[in-house]
Amino acid sequence: MRLLLPLFLLVSHVLGQVNVDSPKFGTKYDLSSGTSMITVEWSVSDSPGPKKQEILEYIFTLVSGPNLNIEAFETVGKADAKQVENQKFSFPLRNNVGANGWYYIQVLALTEEGHVIQYSPRFQLTGMVGGRTPQLATDTMTPSREIMLTPNILANMNSMSFSVPYGMQTGLARFAPMQTQPATKVTKKTWSMVYPTSSFTYFKDNKRRGEQLTTVTPGWSYGLPSKWNEAAIAPQPSENGGWYHPSQRLSLTPRKINADERLRLASQ
Template identity: 25%
Template structure:
């Protein structure tokens, strides 16, 4: 899998991907009123994979700092959107999903094709009229951002392309049941089988997950997406040089003998 990653000196932005989807709206520093209809626009960036190769996407509203450790998906805006419907989509942002903070928000698109999953981000923008709150994680991330006036020209000067990389490895090491915030969870890379069988028994590879016996109805899970760490191993194949075994002889007679008792 391929991801775009916010760099360590991100200033006021999440990131601008130089692959597949490049957001053109909302513009950096724009302000939209919570509860109003917001339209996202994007174009093909000219880098692979091309938009024509992508099939569908999920669109999230995010808030927080310049790294994935200090930002969250706070709302799923579009579920299984289709690229065949064009390069724009409109949605309504509920005022209670977040708080008021300058340039706290950005969009995240998880795009899929037959063989690839890619993540792209929009520029930062503000939402007015918000009535909700931010988690401690998001607040910490926002407090780490430098002060930004929100001036369009100033924000434009700070745009830059982020390098392609996986999200912080630390996120994949957090046990799955302990990832309790946000709409996205992270799973470790699938293990690569060894070349020889050495085990004499089959003990569990990992300790059992902590759990609590439910006494009442549990709340509906909130996460919408699970990202798996990209594979770091590779495999090779070679042709089997062994001579194929000959076909059995007199096979039909052996088959007919099976029914001899029933004749």
Template identity: 25%
Template sequence: MFVRQHILFSSLLASTLLTQATLADIAFSSPKAGATIKGSTIDITFADGPGDPSINDFTSYTLQLCAGGNDADSYTPILTFTDKGDLSSPDYPAEITSLTIGGNTKNAYFLRTIGVAPGGTVINYSSRFTLSDMTGTFSPAVEAGLADVSGTDGPETDNQIANPQNAAVAPGASAAAGGPEYQVPYSMQTGVIRYAPMAVRAPSKITAKGDARQYPTSDYNIWLRTGMPAPIPTQTITDLFTYSVQSMEPTIAPAPQPSDDMQKFLNRWKD
């Protein structure tokens, strides 16, 4: 009985490891796990992972520097290097614009790519490394996330193409608030589920001048003929509000109803 359970456990473990391996797509060969980087430049090198999609299939990617834990709510992107990256070149020298945006805690940092490919979005993470010349501090949430970190592994890959069930969202549910899915421009998303950014809070004043689009327009097709393929998107999920709204009841008494000749005139039309 013990031998049978051991074989079953070993089979499940091997299957899990194989599944995780096939989810790889964009791999980071630099910086190395546990590396200590001095100065304000990070030499980043991409490599093609063993799984789908191929690095050549990505149309663009967003590259960010993140700090914190491995859970979605325990780390934050503190710097975006590019939001229109091109993977035709495997090397990317990333420049940190300010050394005050974070601390120098050991293995606090990792890189995140949000890649767009036919069929969906793929989010990859690098191993952890240290930026020893940073002079800033982290937020309490990031500090709490780092307290739970051991080792140099970053968060797990979120591959909606190789692992479509990750893209499935139950009715009434949503991706993590502020998650990387919402940071991909809507017109660049290709999966069956699209993610829209948080609605902008209404201003206190409305002006008729200087209005501009917050996001660029996207292409659309009008489905007029029968027999045409169904549109790819099946659902759009909007990011949750991170601000609160308070409503107040007006305390000014309403104006009284007219009682003069105008009221008598209006009463004629009651029917």
């Protein structure tokens, strides 16, 4: 199963290419001392797609397994793009994250439009003491690059969007009424529906895209008063009579017995 499945609508677009150059294929790291420093190096081609400076953050995850069944072991680091302008990131890897075997690094590059995923060549870890065994993989090529984007569905939002009744909205983003606070007193004697009921139908087949991606609720146009809690701090159990010494609850006194007496009592 691929990592980081999209939660939003995917659109066809090309982002800058992220190529992971290190660790090299077949590199061995000995973690028998407990940890080892791993260095990831990559390059970004600005064309086609956004430029290198449009990448906001990198996330690095230790993974294993064949290309079509990638398994994540641990997120090993995150870095603001400005902190790794030399396109190099080093992190200490502990030997208890998994067992001996072949692993590789997933590099996730985040932009305002979405993210690009690329993978390092596979490398070998020895001296591992973790109980989780990496999957066997015969793939020598790295998994394919993944591109996932979220469209800017709120680009044309304006205040009039909130005046359309929720049940009549059909867009990818829907707009709910402002949340209100309950009154201090209940004056009505009977209840009534605030909004009429609406009908629904079931989909007969799986939809390839979402009918609705998000709901937007406007912020409060009012404020709520608040003040400090001036109640005195509750006393500790030892100060309010709730504490007792464990020996007060013992009904029998412990005593030492020798081996012969223990066998005699066990045979009775």
